[in-house]
Amino acid sequence: MLHRTAIALAICLLLPPALADEGMWTFDNPPLSRLDKTYGFQPSAAWLAHLQQAAVNFGASSSFVSPDGLLLTNHHVALGCIDKLSSPARDLAHNGYVAHQRYEELRCPGSMARVLRSSEDVTQQVVEASKTASGGDAVTAMRKRAIARLEADCKQQTGLACEVVPLYKGSLYHLYRYKEWDDVRLVFAPEYQAAFFGGDADNFVYPRHALDFALLRVYENGQPVRPVHYLKLAKRPVAEGDLVFVAGHPGATDRLLTQAQLATLRDITLPIKLASLKRQQAELHAYSQRSPEAARQALDRLFGTENGLKSGLGQEAALLDPKTTAQKEADEQQFRTAYHQQGLAGDPWAEAEAASKREASRAKELWALGYGYRTLFEYAGQLVEQAYERQLPESERLNAYRSAGLPEIERRLRAKVPFYKDLQVAVQAGYFAEAEQLLGKGHSFVRTVLMDATPQEAAEKAIRNSKLDDVNERIRLLQGGVAAIEASDDPLLQLARKVYPLRRELVRYQETQIETPSKQAAEQLGQARFALYGRELPPDATATLRLSYGKVAGYQAGGISTPWKTTFGGLYARADSFDGKPPFDLAPKVAAARSKVVPSTPLNFVTTADIIGGNSGSPVVNRDGEWVGLIFDSNLESLGNRFAYSDTTARSSAVDARAILHALERIYGAPELARELRGGK
């Protein structure tokens, strides 16, 4: 950790330009001055404590919304529970579910809800514990022990679940204390098609029309819990321009990537990925044209490819956004100046850039020799690799084959999955052709896999006579170790054996020359940034409770005016526009209720609040701390939020509170739940 007392006075001069509504802030350090300056809003300590304790971690995010422990989250967050409670005879996912009475509420198997009761800065204790250590590994080990001790002591003293969370890349350690409940019951779920209207096509696209909410209830000792803090429904519905807050559990961000790293992503790695995905998409469309059966076989793969493409395009658009780019550049410039002015040691930007250049120099190989195509070739490669890597001591193995990762690889190899040889050949031929195009005919990988044949011939040869599509054959090879692998005359396996040394060299290079130095640079940057700016800047997300804020606002993208909200009328209109063809078909109860639904009722809306995966199910609250909506998605442009926040066109999407009440009352016949949400009895 860097020395920071000497530079405290300089902080206010050094602050980087404030990024509008950026930040997933910890509740102990909300951006009070930004909120005051931008919105004239000063949340009290009580306001913050109330929201913190009404926010509930339920896998992703959720919140208490009634004095009787009612929990509001997304349908897609509750889907794990819903699926577990379903059977062919009672398909709760497809049909939805309403518990009109408490005894109809269904306990979710293996669910856990928890609330962050309090937190405490334990940085000194953790750092102190490693003071006598020399060498990075010794420091890590001693800190790990100190953390385990702090967590155990805390649990004993408070009876709460305790967890030490590193913040600002290990600049701070905070002890989080959680109240946990393991009895969570399903109260209400809409039909899957109502929650996920538009399916993959509309996923992270806005305008959106999704009733993506569910209600659960937390029980304690067989009775509904009476939470001290729960969110009340807003007296005044949300409106354009409103300041709103989001309390939830964003998973991970990488906001400290340097300009050099972002440039490599934008100019090298992302374009390679996008070109490949576009090619795969075209290839799968062509394959689908062969017959209806071919189309059925390719469907899942096509969905995956198109969603990958969509998210890649979103990232690209975000990385090309001139406003964000200018802001990030100015920010880095100022950070570097401050860093050098303060005489901090080292040059993490140079380290990051060097790693980034190494990545760029081998980017085509990293793509073409990766197993990103999910063909049988990948299974062959994993069979070969696990056999050989297991023979090595743990520390010398490729990361993926260390003990911690092996069960997942085995699980995958043992899983019974259908393979279609024609489709496999088509995809594999495309993969080989792409490798040839990216690396050139002379590259040893290309020579090895093609052996002077065309990509199509090579794919035919390797795939047609392979038995790896048979799960029993895979299990035999898995159990037989290196001997079985080397004895096999399976053409695909033989190919994978030949490719293994090339793959191994490349993956090792990736681990040692790219990933490790990048991670070290990120830690150095994170700690330097913290030393220079302290807690005036938000930390990267760590899947713990955070507070985001922003305004409710539409946007202009590509010449199209996009409104701040959608309506039920818009839902019916979008279904009609596609003649109700899937994924734009109306869920049966939504279709049946059309005449009872008021079309102008708001359905979804968007805000500039800074969120990322894990925020699903977060309540959206107003200045009075009352809930006005429920986060469930974000638009394509916000996919760049992982690297850089932008409010130009990036938006987080929420279900409007009015939509939830309207659906309960007019579509799903659950007025008692609407009453409970309204605070009535």
Added chain:
Amino acid sequence: MLHRTAIALAICLLLPPALADEGMWTFDNPPLSRLDKTYGFQPSAAWLAHLQQAAVNFGASSSFVSPDGLLLTNHHVALGCIDKLSSPARDLAHNGYVAHQRYEELRCPGSMARVLRSSEDVTQQVVEASKTASGGDAVTAMRKRAIARLEADCKQQTGLACEVVPLYKGSLYHLYRYKEWDDVRLVFAPEYQAAFFGGDADNFVYPRHALDFALLRVYENGQPVRPVHYLKLAKRPVAEGDLVFVAGHPGATDRLLTQAQLATLRDITLPIKLASLKRQQAELHAYSQRSPEAARQALDRLFGTENGLKSGLGQEAALLDPKTTAQKEADEQQFRTAYHQQGLAGDPWAEAEAASKREASRAKELWALGYGYRTLFEYAGQLVEQAYERQLPESERLNAYRSAGLPEIERRLRAKVPFYKDLQVAVQAGYFAEAEQLLGKGHSFVRTVLMDATPQEAAEKAIRNSKLDDVNERIRLLQGGVAAIEASDDPLLQLARKVYPLRRELVRYQETQIETPSKQAAEQLGQARFALYGRELPPDATATLRLSYGKVAGYQAGGISTPWKTTFGGLYARADSFDGKPPFDLAPKVAAARSKVVPSTPLNFVTTADIIGGNSGSPVVNRDGEWVGLIFDSNLESLGNRFAYSDTTARSSAVDARAILHALERIYGAPELARELRGGK
């Protein structure tokens, strides 16, 4: 014209790859084999003659849709008539109009409708006439005389209006014979806001929700005309995937631009324009923030800038479309090969490329020294230029100041327009700063306009004390000729005088080194293409009657699934989504009729048919030659259609016939007109 008999046999081998649904075809040469091959459709001669004679030129496009001469076109096509019939006391544009009885039908002042009765190939006569001429000018003059004679003879013989139309860049000359009517009366117009819902924001954007239609009636001798051919309403409404036809009057296309020319447009001139428009947009937004009055002053200019930006972005997207690009490249490659194989003389590609390079080399000057900013500086420039250019013989003048163009320039200088000095200064300062940035401080234009001051200072100095905002001063200078111009001490006029020699050199360069050689290359290419491929390829648009075709289809753009149609429900939903704020406010009668309107009724739809400006008001007909819709716009992506047709995401937009009937019956209380359209009495 190139010699073509020798190569006729080679044609089928040489045909360039067919571009899906490309083409604005003449009715005497429809793409029969393409239609048969792609859609299995074989239109009969009667089918074609019927559609040709039901299509009516009414400024832009329209069609007869009843036996009593009812004419269907767009509201925005009829708007000239509607405006002329309006007064402050009777605002037909704002309120709409319904003539329930014939006597209520209002004659449009100065309107003309015409139908193409027949056409005849007169190429030989025109070419023959110039056989004895030597030199391009002599050829042109003799052909002009021959054309005038053909037109006069035709009129005398037939009593019809006759016009000789050059096709394929002068490869063919066709004599068109029109029946004309000058008594056209307004029958029905919806409210402006219903026809143009979404205003500039939704203009050339899809999804669209516009009731952009109007009805007129053609009279002859005081009685409704009984057209031999009129379109019947389709018995079966249009559906996704349908083959449809568009008969209308596309204005102009430039499909013969070479790869080099497209590359210059895409990489040089368009980016300069887009960067400038983005800068201007930001500048105008900043200006608008100053006060509500400033926002009001900047509004028109902001709309214009944003629409220019939108259309530029659409062009850019189209020029970057990989499918179109690949197709154009392949097409050119094949054309060049065929051209050289056939031993055709010259190298028009090289000529076009050379001109294109000259344009690229001075592109920044052409932008920065142009008068594209609509400030007082442009008025000053035109005052100076017209005075000096008038002194020169016609043939030596800059093209804009030849006799034909002078009245328009004078009209503009004499027009009383409000100028806001603050806004003028802001825009002018931005213009100067941009010139400095584009050309560098050392460029003579920059030195001349800045004279060592900052852009802001220079703009202040030139604008603040100028009197050119006073129309009387402009008229005085216009009438005073060079003497008045040289005597004036107006700072802006003095600046324009200093800039004039620079401007003149540049504009002359543009005319002689870019425009003229480009036009010559285009003619050479067009004629060569015609010689090689004959009429298997469509000619560029020439504002005469054409037939386009395509299928009804939605599309995917930027990860967003866009449906083939919109609905009335979608219209109300879009208005609701913006809280009814302009330009998304509902027209009063549309709002009032909400409960009577069936939300699932289709409103607009899109097709791949190849159209361009001038097609507004074209009927969309089905295989049975019945009308199913009315062209009124196209989406952003189709703005590249000027240069290259694409069916990836480029679409033309139409009002669905059902929307027209529904609006007449449920919103505007005109069931008798709906009955007439349905073929009832």
